[in-house]
Amino acid sequence: xxxxxxxxxxxxKNKKLTVLSTINSRNRPESAVVAFSETDRxxxxxxxxxxxxxxxxxxxxxxxxxxxxxxxKENITVQYExxxxxxxxxxxxxxxAIHLNKNPFSKTYAFDDKQKYFKITPKWIRYxxxxxxxxxxxxxxxx
Numbered sequence: 657x658x659x660x661x662x663x664x665x666x667x668x669k670n671k672k673l674t675v676l677s678t679i680n681s682r683n684r685p686e687s688a689v690v691a692f693s694e695t696d697r698x699x700x701x702x703x704x705x706x707x708x709x710x711x712x713x714x715x716x717x718x719x720x721x722x723x724x725x726x727x728x729k730e731n732i733t734v735q736y737e738x739x740x741x742x743x744x745x746x747x748x749x750x751x752x753a754i755h756l757n758k759n760p761f762s763k764t765y766a767f768d769d770k771q772k773y774f775k776i777t778p779k780w781i782r783y784x785x786x787x788x789x790x791x792x793x794x795x796x797x798x799x
Contacts (some may be wrong), residue, residue, distance in 0.1 A: 664781055665694065665698060668734060675723045676722050678717065678740075679719060681716055686710065686713060688708075688709075690703075691761070692722075693759060699777055699778065703755065703774075704772060705771055706771075706772050711772060718741065719737070719738075720737070721737045722736040722737075724736065732783075732784065732787065736782075737778070741776075741777070743774060751773060751775060752766060752773060778796075779797070779798050780795065780797050783796075
């Protein structure tokens with residue numbers, strides 16, 4: 657894995673929450689804090705009930721944006737844009753195991769019939785570390 661991708665992966669592995677933004681049917685953004693996990697390919701996994709705004713939004717528009725990290729002491733953030741896909745069948749067991757390993761508190765909801773899981777494939781990521789001089793900022797695009 658390239659050095660910049662590894663730096664992003666190492667950073668997000670130590671975070672459990674992200675702000676997820678989706679687009680509603682009126683083309684307006686809506687954001688929520690969600691627990692997430694990640695794969696070694698920088699894909700993100702999160703769960704939500706099928707009664708939430710984000711779930712309804714993702715049925716019509718798969719584009720999402722996220723921000724990970726906003727601790728003033730650390731001063732590092734990752735901005736992430738990608739496409740969300742509902743996880744089903746074979747992929748479900750693998751990804752739910754990853755998610756529950758990182759977020760054991762999510763077991764409470766994991767197997768509720770209304771709980772649905774999504775995998776986000778990255779399209780663009782920006783890493784910003786403002787705690788070092790010179791500041792470290794780079795972007796990665798994905799095909």
